[in-house]
Amino acid sequence: MRIGELSKATDVPVPTIKYYLREGLLPAGELTSPNQASYGEAHVRRLRLIRALIELAEVPVAQVKEILESLDSDTEPLHEQIGRAHRALTPTRRLTATDEARAAATAQVNELIERRGWTVEPEAPALATLVDTIAAMQTLGQAHLSEYLDAYAEAVEKFTELDIAAVSARPTRDQLAESVVIGTILGETLLSSLRLLAQESISAKRWGRG
Amino acid sequence: MRIGELSKATDVPVPTIKYYLREGLLPAGELTSPNQASYGEAHVRRLRLIRALIELAEVPVAQVKEILESLDSDTEPLHEQIGRAHRALTPTRRLTATDEARAAATAQVNELIERRGWTVEPEAPALATLVDTIAAMQTLGQAHLSEYLDAYAEAVEKFTELDIAAVSARPTRDQLAESVVIGTILGETLLSSLRLLAQESISAKRWGRG
DNA sequence: TGTCATGGATAGTATCAGTATCCATAAGCG
DNA sequence: CGCTTATGGATACTGATACTATCCATGACA
Known part of the structure; x- marks a missing residue:
């Protein structure tokens, strides 16, 4: 060709x-x-x-390159490959909220992680984003939005179990890695649009049609 | 000041x-x-x-402007305000997949919507993204990732109910609108980072630590 | 045998999200 | 009162990103 x-x-x-x-x-x-x-x-x-x-998925070209290199390497551990995909999905945010709000949010997140028994490195890119998001909600007077964090976390665990189930059947390690990475990244887009659709539907029923 | x-x-x-x-x-x-x-x-x-x-949330400046204008208007219906927030979160994608894959994905999504009794306009921005994502998964040989669509949809409905619950307590219409819009947009970031954290945790347990 | 496509290199473009500079005026200090 | 600094408003510039366009010598193929 x-x-x-x-x-x-x-x-x-x-x-x-x-x-x-x-x-x-x-x-x-x-x-x-x-x-x-x-x-x-x-x-x-x-x-x-x-x-x-x-x-x-709106992943920047430079990150796509990293992800593909990682996929092509058959020595890089799967966990590290997933880490790269995560970094590609995480905004490189700078500080947004006040210090008190950040401190409170950090505590809230740490408690959540402990309650659920999650194993998370302190440098996980998503961790900072989660803290900042909760802090921002608090600062914006929308602290109530993070009251349901546990319920969200539980639902999210179910997703992730499904992700794993969808992926674990892959026969070879290469195919597993590819599935995991695609599942992580496109799964984000899938989930996001599903959520918007569910919202649209509920919003239409509740407040809809003028 | x-x-x-x-x-x-x-x-x-x-x-x-x-x-x-x-x-x-x-x-x-x-x-x-x-x-x-x-x-x-x-x-x-x-x-x-x-x-x-x-x-x-990485919303472009032009969209932020739209969202704020919509928030400031006290005549625009809530459902329309949510629509703007949704548009801000939806990539303006161009075609990616083959026609057959798109057709199959469209059918799959339509059936899903019918099964769940959702009310969704055919022009809803998230609809095209969902179809494209499923089509892309199929084209990339990852059709299995969309097998759990119903389970995802169910979990997502739960989220959305929580969103609504978190928001419905707002006393005035203005505050409700602000909560809904912030909840829609920052909720996306929150959910996404929670999911990555859950994945990180499961990945660490399964394949982790070298 | 002539037209078109190709690999490879270099340069140009559009968009986005700020930064920087300028100016005439105003605030705040000693 | 005078002097430094900040301000509102306008215009211009910058750096990053993701392409597009152009050029050239060569090769495919009709």
């Missing part, structure tokens, strides 16, 4: 494919002559994955 | 505040002379909200 056909197969413009090649997101095709390379099914699949991550 | 004090109170640089004023995110202060204005507590609150939406 030549670059033009790859472009047609995936609906990605040729200059964009060249850009991904330059950035190292997509491995080079096999050179059959100094200015001719051939691409295969693997390139089609990889390109589709790249586009899904960028367009659907 | 002058602009410098507003800046200190919120930890937002003066030029950034000026930028938000220019963009119409923040209402102008009360002019006490041609080059002197005074800002109040409302400006502090508004500025904190703006920063939470931009930094934590």
Whole structure:
């Protein structure tokens, strides 16, 4: 397959494919002559994955590169691969809330983690986001939104068990890793849009139609 | 309060505040002379909200503006305000998947909506994202990830009921609207980081620590 | 044999979210 | 009163991101 056909197969413009090649997101095709390379099914699949991550999950190109490198390495532990996916999904936030609010939120989160018996590293990227979000809600006078944290956490555990169940059946380690990473990232998008749909439905019933 | 004090109170640089004023995110202060204005507590609150939406929830400035305008209008129906918040959270995706995959995904989603008795407009922004995500999963050979759609949907309904419960106690319509919008948007960030934390924990237990 | 596509390199563009600079005026201090 | 600093308002500039466009020498293929 030549670059033009790859472009047609995936609906990605040729200059964009060249850009991904330059950035190292997509491995080079096999050179059959100094200015001719051939691409295969693997390139089609990889390109589709790249586009899904960028367009659907809005993962920045630099992070996509990291994730793919991690997927391609068959020595990197699964747990570390998941960590990379998590970092790709976590905003690099700066401080937003007051110190008191942050302290209170930190305590609230720590208690939650202990109550649920979760094993979480203190540097987990999502931890800071969660603390900041709760602190922001508090600061904005919406502390009541985090009252249901335990109930949320319980529902979220169920999700995660489902994620694991969906993924554990994969036969090889490579396929498992790919499933986990795609599940982590696209699962985020899936869950988010499901939630919006449920909200839309309830909102329409409650307050809807003018 | 002058602009410098507003800046200190919120930890937002003066030029950034000026930028938000220019963009119409923040209402102008009360002019006490041609080059002197005074800002109040409302400006502090508004500025904190703006920063939470931009930094934590990664909502683009233009959408923040829309959301705030909608919040400030006391004639716009609540359901429409929620719609704006939803649009702010939905990526403006372009097509990613093959036509067959999209068709299958559309059918799957429609059946889900019918089974659950949801009321969803065909133009709901999250609908297209959900369809695209499922189609992408299918195309990437991860169709199994969407097998648990019903279970996800059920858990998500529970969330949404909690959201509604958390919010319904608000005394005035304005406060209700603010809660709903903040809950919709920051709730997304909250849920997402909770999910990542739960995943991290399970991943650490299953595959963790090298 | 001539037209078109290709690999590779380099340069340009659009958008976004601020930053920086300028100016005339005003506030606050000694 | 004078002097430094801050302010409102306008305009210009910056840095990051994700592409697009152009160029060139060569190669495919009709």
